[in-house]
Amino acid sequence: MIRSSLRVILAVFYLVAGILHLMSPGGFLAITPHWVPFPEIVVAFTGVAEIAGAVGLMIPQTRKWAAIGLALYALCVWPANFNHALNGIAFDGNALSWWYHGPRLAFQPVLIWLAFWVGHVTNWPFGKSR
Numbered sequence: 001m002i003r004s005s006l007r008v009i010l011a012v013f014y015l016v017a018g019i020l021h022l023m024s025p026g027g028f029l030a031i032t033p034h035w036v037p038f039p040e041i042v043v044a045f046t047g048v049a050e051i052a053g054a055v056g057l058m059i060p061q062t063r064k065w066a067a068i069g070l071a072l073y074a075l076c077v078w079p080a081n082f083n084h085a086l087n088g089i090a091f092d093g094n095a096l097s098w099w100y101h102g103p104r105l106a107f108q109p110v111l112i113w114l115a116f117w118v119g120h121v122t123n124w125p126f127g128k129s130r
Contacts, residue, residue, distance in 0.1 A: 007057055007118035014070060015054035021047025027091050031084035049073055057119060067119020071112045078108050 021028055025043045032039040053073065056066025083089070085101035116122055 003118055003120075006114065007063075010070075010114060010118055011054040011057045013054075014050040014057075018047045018050030018052075018054065021050060028080070030089050030091065031080045033079050033083045036080075046073070046077065053115075057115075063119050064121055067115045067121050070119075071115040071121075074108060074112045074115065078105075081105055081108065 021043055025040065025047075028043045028046070029039055032043060036042055049069065050073065053066045053070040056062040056069070059066075081101075081104055084096075085098070085105060088095050090096075
């Protein structure tokens, strides 16, 4: 029950984030590190990947692979979150404090693990793999 509920919450989170990446890419472009090639294409691709992962989590036949994809996605976008925090990049003229950035950066490994757990990639730390 908890795993199913968290799966839906995670899918909705990624669905909304994916739509935002496609509809309002400006903020995501602003935090994209300078070394990322073709940032507009990368931000659009990440939006599509989030939407695909969200849908995939809800389909039992694709759940495991969607979870792996979303975990890898969360790992790959972590540098943008560090870039945002370390360079104090502001959105609409408002810089966010470390009260936002600290928990956001610390939560990324949890988000990675959560994708694995709700996708039944592993039952760790609760038991054997399925």
